[in-house]
Amino acid sequence: MNIWRTIRVSLRALSRNKMRSFLTALGIIIGVGAVIATISIGQGAKREVEKRFESMGTNLLFVRPGSHSYRGRHGGGGTYQNLTPDDAKAIAEKADAVKYISPSVSARAQVIYGNKNWNTSIYGVGDKYPEIRNWEVDEGIFFDEYMVRAGQKVCVLGSEVNENLFEGADPIGQLIRLKKLPFRVIGILQSRGESGGWFNRDDMITIPYTTAQKRLIGRIDRIQSIDISAVSAAKTVEATKQIEEILRIRHKIAPGAEDDFYVGNMSEIAKGAAESREIMTILLGAIASVSLLVGGIGIMNIMLVSVTERIREIGIRMSVGAREKDILLQFLAEAIVLSILGGFLGICLGIVGSKLISRFTELQTLVSMGSVALAFLFAGSIGVFFGFYPARKASKLDPIEALRYE
Amino acid sequence: MENNHLIQLENVKKIYKVGETQVNALRDLSYNINEGDFLAIMGPSGSGKSTLMNIVGCLDKPTEGKYFLEGEEVSTFDKNKLARIRNKKIGFVFQTFNLLARTTAIENTELPLLYSSMSKKEMRELASKSLSIVGLEGREFHRTNQLSGGEQQRVAIARALVNNPSLILADEPTGNLDTKTGKEIMDIFKKLNQEKNITIILVTHEAELAQIARRRMHLRDGQIIKEEENA
Ligand SMILES: Nc1ncnc2c1ncn2[C@@H]1O[C@H](COP(=O)(O)OP(=O)(O)OP(=O)(O)O)[C@@H](O)[C@H]1O
Ligand SMILES: [Mg+2]
DSSP: OOHHHHHHHHHHHHHTTHHHHHHHHHHHHHHHHHHHHHHHHHHHHHHHHHHHHHHHOTTEEEEEESOGGGTTOOSTTTTOOOBOHHHHHHHHHHOTTEEEEEEEEEEEEEEEETTEEEEEEEEEEOTTHHHHHTOOEEEEOOOOHHHHHHTOOEEEEOHHHHHHHHTTSOOTTOEEEETTEEEEEEEEEOOOOOOSSSSOTTSEEEEEHHHIIIIIIOOSSOBSEEEEEESSGGGHHHHHHHHHHHHHHHTTOOTTSOOSEEEEEHHHHHHHHHHHHHHHHHHHHHHHHHHHHHHHHHHHHHHHHHHHHTHHHHHHHHHTTOOHHHHHHHHHHHHHHHHHHHHHHHHHHHHHHHHHHHHHSSOOOOOOHHHHHHHHHHHHHHHHHHHHHHHHHHHTOOHHHHHHOO | OOSSEEEEEEEEEEEEEETTEEEEEEEEEEEEEETTOEEEEEOOTTSSHHHHHHHHTTSSOOSEEEEEETTEEGGGOOHHHHHHHHHHHEEEEETTOOOOTTOBHHHHHHHHHHTSOOOHHHHHHHHHHHHHHTTOTTOTTOBGGGSOHHHHHHHHHHHHHTTOOSEEEEESTTTTSOHHHHHHHHHHHHHHHHHHOOEEEEEOSOHHHHTTSSEEEEEETTEEEEEEEOO
């Protein structure tokens, strides 16, 4: 029998017992659906992270105090402060792979306008900060070099802060209070529509870093970090090297000794974050594939029942000339057809499921071709693997005994 | 070796081992059957009729002895080759019909052709021809459970007939049918034998029906005790 005829024969056999076929395939349908849906959650999370980092700019670098073992920590290095405004100035002057720098100082503070108040992050940054971060100012202006040098009490609000304090009224030119000091609002950042998460630019206030040093931190000789943009994404490695060289000399670090600062870039952090999501995806997928395995065992179970139930049919087929191979292939084809059909329905279920998840929950989902192909392949091989034993059992039957079987 | 015999059995023995005991189902049986013959095998229960049929039908092999079918020593063939022989040269009719449940008459009839290389169209043509030979024209798409016992046995005969075999074997084909229907089935076998020159071997308990055959063989304890031939 050729392959198409075998498949047709097995389809006929399966359709003769539709309900049972469906129930058998159900294990695979649910298994594949679960795999697709869970992987889509993991991939959605990964995509989300990547997107967030992409919007920050790929040529972004930053310098933080502390050694390599501190890498990846957010929030400005805490107690360990050894970066100075002069470090930043030296980088700006000497490193030619660097385009812009911005010294940063941050704190959390209560802001007050009229009878409204709001607790938010205050970022003291340089005038080139919007260029480094790819930010747009929606209304008004960002502070310029002069305002920074003079340490003026001006501020630019994130959109969420603006809404909470001004509730639609025109904020430009108004005075708000930060740690009891009046700051003039000169601009509003364009909203990104983010909610929650660290470094949410909608929920922050930027002020000149010089002002922050003087008024918030009280130390004008220290900064917490330096944000830098390389001249291009391709130059980030070169820029990193130049920055390291400059700072090692300035910090008088002996050759071979460990840096007391850390130069990182966003793509590294993005990769790290994406990787941790990847691991989550794999874990979820592995858990879901257990249900696929259970589905496979279900197929084997039903195929064994089906072989026993159809011993006479097998005898009849053998008596009219079916060879061992024909019987083997027929039952194997039934198992494979079942699991492939199950796999197909499972993929549909998984896609619909992941759409529903992203619709009714906060989770983002992404169904990738890779996960679909993987689930399909997995389902097919489960059919082969768990279908083989029953099929072989069927093919080894003795025709005379099979014909006599009641 | 003579070649005009369709079937040659030489000192065929069949021994079943059940635990410690041996059952001699066939003891040293030699017999020839010519092409176009019509043979009825008779004998008491347990005399080895079915055992003989299974060997002749290539479903089983003798424990000892030789079996030639159309000059080929099939008793040396492996399972696959025996399956080919069953597919090309032999048709079976059983007491219990042995049709596939929930399947139409024509699909049952086509079954042997599934295992040969033939197009769907050819299969359909041959199967409907077979069904009309056994008088089931117009019943092609009835399911087996919608047919009477006599009709089911006709489908079984059509199936046995469809691959144009040289030999049809029927083990008590009328055993589950009433006398009148049994007679009709026997008439079909007679017609096939006379008009198509197909060799027919059938097992029956009923002496009257056995008269339709040209030759009769009586078995007891795995041995031939009597042979008869119509004048
Ligand atoms: N698979 C087997 N294992 C053991 N013994 C068997 C087997 N098949 C048949 N026999 C024995 O062989 C002998 C002949 O059996 P067989 O089925 O050929 O008889 P039969 O003439 O067809 O009888 P009946 O008219 O009842 O069908 C019997 O004694 C039976 O018990
Ligand atoms: Mg018998």
